[in-house]
Amino acid sequence: MRSDLFKADNMAQPPTQVGMSLQHSKCVKYALNGEVLARQGAMVAYRGNLAFEVKSQGVGNFLKRAVTGEGLPLMAVRGQGEVWFASGAHDCFIMDLEPGDALSINGRNVVCFDPSLSYEIQMVRGAGMFGGGLFNSIFNGQGRLAITCDGQPIVIPVSQQAPVFVDTDAVVGWSAGLQTSIQKSQSLKSILRGGSGELFQLALYGQGFVIVQPSEGHQVAAAQQSSSGGLLGSVLGG
Amino acid sequence: MRSALFAAENMEKESAQPGMRLQNSKMLKVELNGEIMARTGAMVAYQGQMQFQALGSGGMGKWIKSKLTGEGVPLMKVSGVGDLFLADRAADVHIIDVEPGDAITINGKNVLAFDSTVQYDIKFVQGLGMFSAAGMFNCVFTGQGKVAITTKGTPVVLSVNQPTYADPQAAICWSASLQTGYHRADQLGLGTILGRSTGEAFTMSFSGQGFVVVQPSEEFAGSLVSGGGGGAQQQSQGLLGGLLGG
Numbered sequence: 001m002r003s004d005l006f007k008a009d010n011m012a013q014p015p016t017q018v019g020m021s022l023q024h025s026k027c028v029k030y031a032l033n034g035e036v037l038a039r040q041g042a043m044v045a046y047r048g049n050l051a052f053e054v055k056s057q058g059v060g061n062f063l064k065r066a067v068t069g070e071g072l073p074l075m076a077v078r079g080q081g082e083v084w085f086a087s088g089a090h091d092c093f094i095m096d097l098e099p100g101d102a103l104s105i106n107g108r109n110v111v112c113f114d115p116s117l118s119y120e121i122q123m124v125r126g127a128g129m130f131g132g133g134l135f136n137s138i139f140n141g142q143g144r145l146a147i148t149c150d151g152q153p154i155v156i157p158v159s160q161q162a163p164v165f166v167d168t169d170a171v172v173g174w175s176a177g178l179q180t181s182i183q184k185s186q187s188l189k190s191i192l193r194g195g196s197g198e199l200f201q202l203a204l205y206g207q208g209f210v211i212v213q214p215s216e217g218h219q220v221a222a223a224q225q226s227s228s229g230g231l232l233g234s235v236l237g238g
Numbered sequence: 239m240r241s242a243l244f245a246a247e248n249m250e251k252e253s254a255q256p257g258m259r260l261q262n263s264k265m266l267k268v269e270l271n272g273e274i275m276a277r278t279g280a281m282v283a284y285q286g287q288m289q290f291q292a293l294g295s296g297g298m299g300k301w302i303k304s305k306l307t308g309e310g311v312p313l314m315k316v317s318g319v320g321d322l323f324l325a326d327r328a329a330d331v332h333i334i335d336v337e338p339g340d341a342i343t344i345n346g347k348n349v350l351a352f353d354s355t356v357q358y359d360i361k362f363v364q365g366l367g368m369f370s371a372a373g374m375f376n377c378v379f380t381g382q383g384k385v386a387i388t389t390k391g392t393p394v395v396l397s398v399n400q401p402t403y404a405d406p407q408a409a410i411c412w413s414a415s416l417q418t419g420y421h422r423a424d425q426l427g428l429g430t431i432l433g434r435s436t437g438e439a440f441t442m443s444f445s446g447q448g449f450v451v452v453q454p455s456e457e458f459a460g461s462l463v464s465g466g467g468g469g470a471q472q473q474s475q476g477l478l479g480g481l482l483g484g
Contacts, residue, residue, distance in 0.1 A: 027391075027454040043441075050403075088455050
């Protein structure tokens with residue numbers, strides 16, 4: 001059988017080193033010897049001897065998740081082998097975090113991360129109840145984190161002189177040192193006329209950067225579908 | 239008028255040789271002189287003299303199978319002379335050359351078109367049972383010719399020389415000689431019974447010698463455009479509804 005499908009870019013090669021790497025722009029490969037944490041349902045393929053477990057995240061994070069509906073449903077993948085993660089054919093990027101770095105990322109955009117990173121769910125300051133559930137995951141520590149963007153992202157530097165305003169549906173994450181608040185940019189008159197579709201923006205002040213994806217789409221649906229096995233399915237499947 | 243839209247790579251690619259080729263990564267161009275099988279609704283444009291004839295699933299046996307299983311490819315036969323453009327929701331298109339002796343299993347939702355010299359049949363996927371959301375039946379293609387498939391995003395091709403596992407919604411096609419099975423990677427514990435699942439409860443296992451093509455997305459691709467052919471909605475109608483609805 002012959003096809004362009006089998007060109008070198010698409011073929012999975014044996015792993016050269018342990019850890020996270022990009023298989024290509026849409027797919028993350030993790031050569032595993034130990035443990036990796038990933039968003040539930042993000043696995044598309046694996047080989048080797050691996051076990052998948054729901055990652056318990058502590059009472060605090062559990063409560064926050066239950067109350068807010070936001071955050072990051074996690075699974076721990078343990079064992080030896082290779083595993084491929086992807087999410088909705090979105091573009092994947094690997095972030096290297098060094099000690100002292102802190103990154104605030106929307107939970108839906110996280111694919112997987114080294115267990116050496118620690119993370120916590122935080123409410124975005126100043127966001128209040130508006131802005132479509134603004135709870136982000138703050139990552140710090142040392143290690144690598146893989147995120148997805150629906151389309152090619154824009155990274156905008158934020159400085160003291162030039163605050164940046166972003167759509168809350170399109171923002172992927174920002175350096176955690178930034179201050180945030182909600183901006184209402186529309187006059188009452190404009191709202192009465194039907195609104196421009198841009199009711200609230202997230203304003204970012206300080207020194208750092210913000211990552212924005214060129215899509216306001218809702219990408220959560222795909223991940224939820226696959227976890228709908230539920231009680232009966234899981235028990236029967238056992 | 240001037241625009242980057244009219245760049246050379248967007249203009250129609252002319253070629254003297256009949257057959258399938260990629261117009262770009264998302265669109266298939268068929269220089270037709272004779273006939274070709276295509277998924278119903280996949281045509282986006284054509285030039286020339288062509289007839290489109292709905293085939294259903296291709297025969298009585300396959301019709302019953304496809305109604306019972308929700309799998310299969312809703313097909314049309316396109317015959318005539320001219321240029322035919324096929325696409326499915328901007329998914330990436332790949333052409334596979336099938337040679338005599340080759341057999342390839344493809345998820346019905348991901349088949350875009352194939353030469354009429356290629357035969358296909360609906361086969362039961364071993365070991366998967368009732369649990370797979372992706373459908374426990376797949377299409378096996380044999381013969382000689384070209385098959386065009388769609389993937390959402392750039393795929394990964396895994397060569398199977400050790401046991402390999404894939405999410406059933408992400409596995410697109412594999413060599414038909416592979417042994418498939420069903421594997422639980424999820425740890426069964428108290429948490430699982432309480433409904434906490436990693437979302438990886440059912441994975442397909444592959445063993446033997448061959449390859450597996452995996453797409454970086456776990457969505458159902460292609461079922462919207464075709465209005466059938468094994469999407470989630472189709473299967474949920476159940477056996478009787480499927481037969482009556484046909």
